[in-house]
Amino acid sequence: MIIPKLAFQNILGAGLRTWLNVIVLSFAYVAIIALNGIYGGMQEQAVQAQIEVEYGGGQFWQGQYDPYDPFSFQDAHGALPPQLQNWIEEGNATPVLIRQATIYPNGRLRTILLKGINPDQTVLNIPSHFLADEKDVTPALIGSRMAKSTGLELGDYVTVRWRDKNGTFDAQDVEIVQIMNTSVQTVDNNQIWVPLNDLQTMTQMEGEATIVVVDRNFQNREPIEGWTFQSLDVLLKDLMDMVKSKTIGGSIIYIVLLMLAILAIFDTQVLSIFKRRKEMGTLMALGMTRVKVIELFTVEGAVHGVLAVLVAVIYGTPLLVYLATQGFPLPASTDSYGFAIGEKLFPIYSAQLIFGTIILVMTVTTIVSYLPTRKISKLKPTDALKGKLT
Amino acid sequence: MNNSVIIKTKDLVKVYPMGQHDLVALDHVNLVFQKGEFAGVVGPSGSGKTTLLNIIGSLDTPSDGSAVVLDRNVETLSNKEAAKLRNQHIGFIFQTFNLFPVYSVFENVEFPLLLQRMSSAARKKAVYDSLEWVHLADRAKSKPAQLSGGQSQRVAIARAIVKKPEVVLADEPTANLDAENSHHIMKTMVQLNEELGTTFVFSTHDEKVMRYLRRKISLIDGKVAKDEVISKKRGKST
Ligand SMILES: Nc1ncnc2c1ncn2[C@@H]1O[C@H](COP(=O)(O)OP(=O)(O)OP(=O)(O)O)[C@@H](O)[C@H]1O
Ligand SMILES: [Mg+2]
Numbered sequence: 001m002i003i004p005k006l007a008f009q010n011i012l013g014a015g016l017r018t019w020l021n022v023i024v025l026s027f028a029y030v031a032i033i034a035l036n037g038i039y040g041g042m043q044e045q046a047v048q049a050q051i052e053v054e055y056g057g058g059q060f061w062q063g064q065y066d067p068y069d070p071f072s073f074q075d076a077h078g079a080l081p082p083q084l085q086n087w088i089e090e091g092n093a094t095p096v097l098i099r100q101a102t103i104y105p106n107g108r109l110r111t112i113l114l115k116g117i118n119p120d121q122t123v124l125n126i127p128s129h130f131l132a133d134e135k136d137v138t139p140a141l142i143g144s145r146m147a148k149s150t151g152l153e154l155g156d157y158v159t160v161r162w163r164d165k166n167g168t169f170d171a172q173d174v175e176i177v178q179i180m181n182t183s184v185q186t187v188d189n190n191q192i193w194v195p196l197n198d199l200q201t202m203t204q205m206e207g208e209a210t211i212v213v214v215d216r217n218f219q220n221r222e223p224i225e226g227w228t229f230q231s232l233d234v235l236l237k238d239l240m241d242m243v244k245s246k247t248i249g250g251s252i253i254y255i256v257l258l259m260l261a262i263l264a265i266f267d268t269q270v271l272s273i274f275k276r277r278k279e280m281g282t283l284m285a286l287g288m289t290r291v292k293v294i295e296l297f298t299v300e301g302a303v304h305g306v307l308a309v310l311v312a313v314i315y316g317t318p319l320l321v322y323l324a325t326q327g328f329p330l331p332a333s334t335d336s337y338g339f340a341i342g343e344k345l346f347p348i349y350s351a352q353l354i355f356g357t358i359i360l361v362m363t364v365t366t367i368v369s370y371l372p373t374r375k376i377s378k379l380k381p382t383d384a385l386k387g388k389l390t
Numbered sequence: 391m392n393n394s395v396i397i398k399t400k401d402l403v404k405v406y407p408m409g410q411h412d413l414v415a416l417d418h419v420n421l422v423f424q425k426g427e428f429a430g431v432v433g434p435s436g437s438g439k440t441t442l443l444n445i446i447g448s449l450d451t452p453s454d455g456s457a458v459v460l461d462r463n464v465e466t467l468s469n470k471e472a473a474k475l476r477n478q479h480i481g482f483i484f485q486t487f488n489l490f491p492v493y494s495v496f497e498n499v500e501f502p503l504l505l506q507r508m509s510s511a512a513r514k515k516a517v518y519d520s521l522e523w524v525h526l527a528d529r530a531k532s533k534p535a536q537l538s539g540g541q542s543q544r545v546a547i548a549r550a551i552v553k554k555p556e557v558v559l560a561d562e563p564t565a566n567l568d569a570e571n572s573h574h575i576m577k578t579m580v581q582l583n584e585e586l587g588t589t590f591v592f593s594t595h596d597e598k599v600m601r602y603l604r605r606k607i608s609l610i611d612g613k614v615a616k617d618e619v620i621s622k623k624r625g626k627s628t
Contacts, residue, residue: 009497012492013493014492279488279490281488282482282488282490284449284473285482285488286477286505287473287474287476287477287502287505288473289470380450381450382444385484385488
């Protein structure tokens with residue numbers, strides 16, 4: 001059809017003003033894709049890290065266990081049913097016993113979680129093998145955040161006090177044999193990892209566990225009496241919500257950018273419909289219907305969106321590809337986000353993100369281009385030719 | 391004889407409501423134009439010349455009476471039908487040229503054809519034929535801003551005739567031109583009228599234009615005051 005051709009010609013003929021609008025609009029494209037790519041990458045990295053070190057392919061929770069209710073921990077332990085026992089022996093799952101305890105680093109009391117894990121497990125990407133050393137003292141593994149906040153160092157001994165199965169307090173020293181560097185705070189903050197056997201003995205809970213983590217590649221998920229299965233979707237929900245809340249903050253940037261671009265285009269449209277009455281009159285005199293004139297002016301505005309895609313491709317592609325391949329180092333403050341990202345962030349741009357952005361911006365551009373053209377529908381050709389407003 | 395009538399107005403009235411009393415721009419105008427006429431509507435400012443041309447051109451509708459153009463009653467045409475009539479059968483020439491500034495001369499002339507179904511080869515030929523008529527084929531690639539007023543108006547003429555319309559309506563086509571260009575424009579139109587048989591209706595108060603007219607209709611206060619055939623030989627033979 002001729003309308004798009006004419007629209008392109010008109011808009012390119014308008015010169016500088018067009019390019020200013022197009023450039024601002026292209027910023028909106030690139031910003032939307034870049035920021036969403038960053039959040040997508042952030043989420044992906046956080047999810048991967050969380051799966052690797054904590055969630056595996058999902059978890060079976062002993063019936064009493066409720067991670068949001070510390071009071072539930074005292075009773076949250078149970079003997080492993082034969083089915084889970086089988087999977088554990090096959091290496092498809094690993095049990096974790098979780099107990100509350102207190103430690104006294106530098107003489108100050110601190111409530112922590114003691115987590116017992118098999119030193120030779122491979123389900124979770126936690127350096128549990130450091131706990132395999134046969135020593136007189138129970139070996140303990142902590143994360144770097146925990147080390148920092150408690151001042152504990154490699155080789156330090158720390159006294160741990162806990163309640164056993166019957167509620168009786170007991171205490172013992174453990175030796176810090178490894179400090180692990182992990183981006184996942186939920187296996188780090190306020191917790192000490194010890195060998196499962198040691199913890200079972202200490203608490204008189206032989207053969208028991210609080211949760212059983214299933215391997216990522218293991219598909220079997222039979223329901224098990226007394227244990228509830230927590231799928232990855234459920235486990236990751238909090239994390240997703242947290243990422244989403246960060247995303248909302250970031251989207252303000254591109255919403256503002258988009259608004260600016262849209263305003264500029266709206267303004268251009270209003271102005272051009274005001275200024276180009278005589279042209280509209282001529283178009284009608286030459287045999288264009290009013291509807292076609294409206295279409296032409298709407299498409300003209302929408303062409304900004306098309307040109308902006310081209311411009312955005314020119315400078316956006318190298319920029320976005322560079323970010324995605326090189327990643328970018330995160331400032332230390334991102335650790336306070338509450339989820340694992342790692343030291344470098346690699347944005348992810350899905351086809352859905354890219355096409356979704358293009359469709360969104362085009363739609364918005366077309367709507368704001370159309371709105372001012374409705375004035376044309378009341379325009380009389382004779383008045384238009386005089387350059388008059390109706 | 392009736393089949394050579396191309397425009398016919400019957401008790402044509404145009405009234406603009408103006409507060410207390412209405413303004414009568416055309417007052418029972420009865421005119422008949424035959425195919426191939428070269429006629430001018432003259433009269434003082436505000437006498438209704440533009441209004442008449444606009445109604446004949448189906449850009450406007452009468453308040454009363456009728457205007458039949460090429461067997462169509464303009465007052466009954468829908469927007470779409472009126473647009474089609476203008477696009478296929480009526481050429482317009484304006485006082486201010488009204489070229490599209492971002493299109494080249496070629497594209498300006500091509501425009502009416504783009505609204506019709508026509509192959510690009512046929513369009514190209516028609517455009518160059520028209521530009522030949524107005525002696526501007528060599529400026530096909532120029533932009534209107536690069537043309538003089540006279541050249542611009544010649545481009546407008548080419549645009550008006552490119553579709554071979556039955557009627558060309560020219561509202562004060564020379565008002566923005568100097569004497570030399572005015573003569574040039576008028577001669578071009580006389581030639582088109584003679585060789586293509588196109589009917590021309592002008593509005594003007596330019597003496598230079600009147601010298602070329604073969605029929606002069608005087609409007610005063612929206613009424614036809616005089617309608618005379620000028621038997622004088624057209625133009626000067628150069
Ligand atoms: N849209 C309109 N609204 C109200 N009055 C109008 C309108 N258009 C024209 N008129 C009036 O109708 C009358 C005839 O106007 P018209 O434009 O036809 O005159 P004209 O003969 O072409 O004048 P000129 O030689 O100055 O171009 C004038 O009095 C004018 O003020
Ligand atoms: Mg006039």
